[in-house]
Amino acid sequence: MASPQPGYLLSVDLGTSNTVAVIRWPDGRVRPLLVDGTHVMPSSVFLDEGGHIHVGRDAQRLALTAPGRYEPNPKQRTEEDAILLGEREVPVVALLTAILRAVADKAIEAVGFLPPAVLTHPAKWTARRRDLLQDAAAKAGFPPVRLVPEPIAAAHYFAAAQPIPPNGSVAVFDFGGGTLDVAVVRNNGVMGFGVLGDGGLSDLGGLDVDAALVAHLGRTIAHNAPELWQRLQHPESQTDKRSRRQFWDDVRGAKEMLSRTTVAPVPVPTVDVSLHLTRDELEGLATPLLDRAIGETVRVIQAAGLEPAQLRGLYLVGGASRIPLVARLLHQRLGIAPIVLEQPELPVAEGALATQPQLPSHNPMTLARTEPPVSPAPPVQAYTPPNGADGHFQPPQGTDGPFLPPTPARPLWKRPPAWIAAAVVLLLVIVGGWWLLRDPYPQLPMHQLAQVGATAPLPQGATGSASAELEDGVAYFFSPTGDGKTGEITAVDTESGKEQWRNSAGLVTGSAWGSLAVGSGFILVRADNSGPLDSLYLIDPDTGKVRATIVADVMYDRIWFLGDRLIVYRGDVETAYAYDTDGKEVWNHPWKGDVGQGGLWSAISAPANTTVDSAGLFYGLGKDKTVTVWKAEDGSTVASASILKDPAKDKTELFEGKLYIASGDTNYGLTEYDGKLTAGATTQVTGVGKPDLLWGCGEERLCLREKTDAGKYAVAVFDLTDKGPVLAWHSSADQNTTWITGMGEHFALYVDNEKTGPTTTILDADFKPIGAPHAGTFSAIDSGSLLLFPGGTSTQAFDVKGLGALDGVEIGLGQIGVAGCVPDQKVLACHGSDGYTVWRFRDA
Structure with missing residues (x-):
């Protein structure tokens, strides 16, 4: 076994029915740990005659030979010291140890050693149960582990996509195989998340729904074959015990199938007959059970001093939450649209990673898109920070210099100061006004929203997890369908509101998750196929037909548009691939390290009515401290040099043809490099926190976000001069400044106040506030205007x-x-439960 290496972290969610583990790599990748080819391992144990404990699917298979030696849910038995398997009493801690040992073995196979670990547990677990879990981990060979309550972990996971404001609370509805756990989690600001109230039902879970279905089918079997039903209810022989176990497994499989279809078969053991379950039967039997769950949920929320309407979110986790009725009843009874994933077993394990200090935030997708974040962290789909999730390489960059292709001469207003001064004097003399200086950044008028055309219908069976993009006067919408296997894309003209085309041919999502992005000359649909590798569909924007299918991991690999090139960095093989608009591979580069995109000046900051083309550059930060820049068109090398001090911590940005690297902790240096990656001037800064993100935020300005040890943020703004970067402004240490967006000569400043929530303030060129702060996070749509508009899954006005x-x-x-x-x-x-709509707010 290899020696431990820093930066790895293992997270384990040992559940009642299933165990899930994920590993975070030093470069920030987060991957589920696969056992028998899947990320979900049954929490089952089987004791063989030699005294060896088998776990997972091996235990399930062996249970068919000797059901009395099998325990499917050892986590439910943690109040007991030991349980009887066959003729032996086995300590419960030994069963948990066997499960954790299997996880440890797979982790060692994956990275060569057993990383530090964090384990999750129900919020209401007693100290005795928590000690039992830690004891089992120690016996399994783990180094000392950290324990995290499951609802805290789940809140961290979902907050990465939809941040929870300070003092805001969410409910976590954990519907597992054997129990229901409900908790209200509150964001206590710098103190982190805390459990405000918890509860649940220890006698209600997915297994109870299984039992209701078994009893329902049993009445039919008892009527037609009473002796068979008696043997299934009270098995005595090994054959009958195997038949009973197989029947329960088939019923559970049918229940899971009914989350995707309206009818499912259930074979009857020992006879050549199958019964059928319908979704209506399932929902009729499950509703009384779920009524108890919803009543307990309301009780826990009210015991925490809140009403459901005061919650900022309702998160569903646990395998049994897949039943569509669960989300529907919660929505109807509580008035909150729940958030549930196609793989609800994952959020707790992945979220536990984010609870540990000095770990990069979870960002499963990186796309070249620049919008202001919703504090305190950028949302996963609505926003990608200019430097990517971990502060590396996704800049809106400059327009000249050795890195970039030749560009037309700069307009007068961007020429050197002497020319600007002469032009200003001339304009003042001729027209006597200074407004011409503001012409590049007009604040265009906006009017009341008016719907354009009719509402375009959703595809039949749409799941509601739609996404939308706008490009060249066309709105593109994508919705996965309810069968969990396909999706449909629709194009709507934004001038008339008329549907141009819709197409579902060839769009196999494999799950109820998929999303949309628009490149130059093609549309990209990213489909989660619920496996190690997924599908990227390149779509013709004129017809909606699939041009090509590319294999990638859409949740974790990095994906960019660079002109007419699609760049995909496959983390599993550490290689960057470039494709043309037809999906043909143009070149590839093996690369061990982080990767990113180079570009031009941000379209948000640029003058109105201008086009910002891609700079067409792709580059990487090597683990060997090398920075290399390539052309996206042909993959040729532009420059390469070993200039990084710490590849894991350095923050890097390519802007206006020069590379800038921030190195160090609270006292850091910002160094400028020319197009040949030769070092220039370095500016030393005494910050209030460590460098966190770096991006171009104005015509000749660079912004750097710092993160304090207390988890707050500050922003430093640098003027880019002939002598290098010069610190021009620094936000105060006590003001949690999460972001700043350059808007022409002005700025939009985003602050997350613990008491009042997120605000947006406009600053002039001298960093003086223009007016009072505005509640909410406004997104810049051009250099003169911002919007506050809906996102997420809320259906409220x-x-x-x-x-x-x-x-x-x-x-x-x-x-x-x-x-x-x-x-x-x-x-x-916009996409909603009624269909797709286009709303106009400006005519110019």
Whole structure:
């Protein structure tokens, strides 16, 4: 076994029915640990005659030979000291140890050693049960482990996509195989998440739904074959015990199938007959059980001093939450749209990683898109920070220099200071006004929202997890369908609101998750196929037909658009691949380290009515401290040099043809490198925190976000001069400044106040506030305007607001009652439960 290496972390969620483990690699990748080819291992144990404990699917298979030696849910027995398997009493700690030992063996196979670990447990577990879990981990060979309550871990997972504001609370509904656990989790600001209240039902879980279905089918069997049903109820022979176990397994499989279909077969043991279960039967039998679950959920929320309407979210985890009725009843009774994943076993294990200090935030997807974050961390789908999830390489960059292709001459307003001064004097003399200087960044008027055309219907069986994109006057919508296998893409003209085409041919999602992005000359659908590798579909924007299918891990691999190139960095093989718009591989580069995209100046900051083309650069940070830059067009090398001090910590940005690297901790240096990666000037900064993200935030300005040990943020702004970067402004240490967006000559400043929540403030070129802070996080849509618009899955009416980047004035644009929207400079494209809609707020 290899020696332990720093930076790895293992997380284990040992559940009642299943165990899930994930590993975080030093470069920030998070991968589920596969056992028998899947990320879910049954928490089952079997004691053979030699005294060896088998676990997982091996235990399930061996149970058919001797059911009395089998325990499917040892976690349910943690209040007992020992249980009887066959003729032996086996300590419960030994059963948990066997499960954790199997996880440890797989972790060693994956990385060569057993990393430090964090284990999750129900919030209501007693100290005795927690000690039992730690004892089992120690006996399994783990180094000292950290324990995290399951609802805290789940909150961290979901907060990565939809941040929970300070003092905001969410409910976690953990419906597992044997128990229901409900907790209210509160964001206590710098103190982190805490459990405000917890409860649950120890006698209610997915197994109880199975029992109700078995009893329901048993009445039919008893009527037609009473002797067979008697043997299944009270088996005495080994054959009858195997038949009983197989029957329960088949019923459970049918229940799971009914989350995707309306009818499922159940074979009857020992006879050549199958019964059939319908979704209506399942829901009729499950509703009384779920009524108890919902009643307990309301009790826990109210015991925490809240009403359901005051929650910022309701998160569903645990395998039994897959039953569609669970989310539907919770929504009906509590008035909150629950958030549930196709793989609800994963959030607890993955979220536990984020509870540990000095770990990068979870960002399963990186795309070249720049919008302001929802504090305190950028949402997973609505926003990608300019430097990527871990602060590396996703810049909106400059327009000249050795890194970049030749560009046209700069306009007058971007030429050197002497020319600008002369032009200013001339303009003042001729027209006597200074507004011409602001022409590149106009604040265009906005009007009340008006729906364009009719609502386009959702595809039949749509799951509601739709996504939308806007490009060149067309709104593209994608929705997975309810069968969990396909998806449909729809194109709507934003001028008329008329549907141009829709197509589902060839779009196999494999699950109820998929998302959409638009490149130059193609559309990309990212489909989670519920396996180690997924599918990227390149779609023709004129017809909706699939041009090509590319294999990747859509949740964890890095994906960018660079001009007419699609770049995919496959972490499993540590190789970057470039594809043209037809999906043909153009080149590939093996690369061990982090990777990213180079570009031009941000389109949000740029003057109105200008086009910002891609710089067409792809580059990487090597583990050997090397920075290498390639051209996306042909993969040729532009520059390469060993200039990194710490590849895991350095923050890097390519802007206006120069590379900038921030190195160090609270006292850090910001160094400028030219196009040949030759070091220039270094500016030393005494910050309030460590460098966290670096990005271009103005015509000649660079921004760096710092993160304090207390988890707060500050932003430093640098002027880029002939002598290198010069510190121009620094936010205060006590102000939690999560982001700043350059908007022409002005800035949008995002602050997360623990008492009042997130706010947006407009700053002028001298960093003086223009007006008062505005509640909420406004997204910049061009260099002169911002919008506050709905996102996520809420179906409640939402007030859409505009904000001027020149005058700081907020205006109401009307109310809409849909879910997620994306904007361009004129319209919002929204997807809701009733269909797809386009809303216009500007005519110019």
